[in-house]
Amino acid sequence: MEDREPTVRSRELGEGLRRAMECGGFHASGVARELGWSPSRVSRILSGKRGGSSHDVAAFIAICGVRGDERERLMALSLDHGPGWHVHHNPALPRRVRTLANHERHANGIECFSGGVVPELLQTRHYAAAVLEANPNVPKWDIAERVGVVQARQRHFEGEDAPGSVFYLHEFVLHTPVGGAALMSEQLHSLLRRSVRPTVSVRVVPRTAGAHAGMTGAFSLVNVRDFKRIVFVDGETVSHFIESPAEVGAYRAVLRELGRVALDEVRSRELIAKLATKLYGVLDTLPR
Structure with missing residues (x-):
């Protein structure tokens, strides 16, 4: 063979x-x-x-x-x-998480877009738990393990030698009060701290942009060392790993357009800081 x-x-x-x-x-x-x-x-x-x-x-x-x-x-x-893989979920921790985490560990760069929630790689522990608790298809007994997996994935993107990561999120995400004011204040301040890291870029697509290229849904483009780019698209019952060059190219085009309409890093931080104070105004009152 x-x-x-x-x-x-x-x-x-x-x-x-x-x-x-x-x-x-x-x-x-x-x-x-x-x-x-x-x-x-x-x-x-x-x-x-x-x-x-x-x-x-x-x-x-x-x-x-x-x-x-x-x-x-x-x-x-x-x-x-x-090529390509459609991974069907089961009620327990989905196996797609293991596959995604493995490719992230070998990544030298990642670009993400999310229009509904903060991307998993930027979520605080409390925010991640609140998102999972709102999903009727996630067993309550499985939430703690899933949050732990998210935090383990995040550690690969921390430190001076971390791969570069670019996160586009719609302003709508910042306005959605997941878990209440204290939780959202913690999450937005965490975004601010992460966004100043040299390997991390956080850019907000403002509401004033109107219709935009990411309206078809969230996805992640992962550049894997010694491999090739893949796109991960998560769903409720099935997740997709896309690796056809033509299909990956379509998602790269979406990212280029999002880069054109999104606020730059400085203006994104200014907006996040403004909304953290204006909408939520509470910090560090959550249990540790």
Whole structure:
């Protein structure tokens, strides 16, 4: 089987096999020896450059002792390595979060647009919990874990060596009182603190812009090291990982247009600060 350009699904399969290998106490050389493969063959499957057949994957995970739901997930991934991936959710923590977080960890840049809520990578703990609590499809017992996952994803974008990130959000987001005045004050002041970091750009699309390119919905464009750009679009029951160059190009065009109509970073901070005081006016009264 010839090498090919990795896809989101082949990379997800490779990451799953790598976790299985590590949990089974193996190194790549040990798996190669057990299966009678060359070390390079194992390396290419783990990197997503070579698609493993269902027979190969079944043999790999059998050696590593993978069973149950994870075995079914990896076997399903082995059946189709084509570009693009539509991930259906289940009531528990959606597996799309693991896939998205993995690509974010390998990202050297990300651009996001959100017109309804603060982007997850900028949400405070209280704001994230309030958004999840408002969703009838999120089990109450699962909220704390989901908030923890959001905060873990955020840590990759902190520090001097963090990848560059650009966030476009509509002014409507700042006016929506998620969780009350104290919570929103905390969230807007957090936006202000994050926006002055050298690797972070926060830009507001003002209400006066009227109709704009992002009206079709929120999305994230992730530049992945040693891979390619992908677009992530989240939905209530299914999420989409888009990697076709033509489709990714369409989202890049939306981002260019948003960059044209959005306030610059300084004016965005001024608006956020003004609304934090005018609309909410309370800070640091939430429990820690």
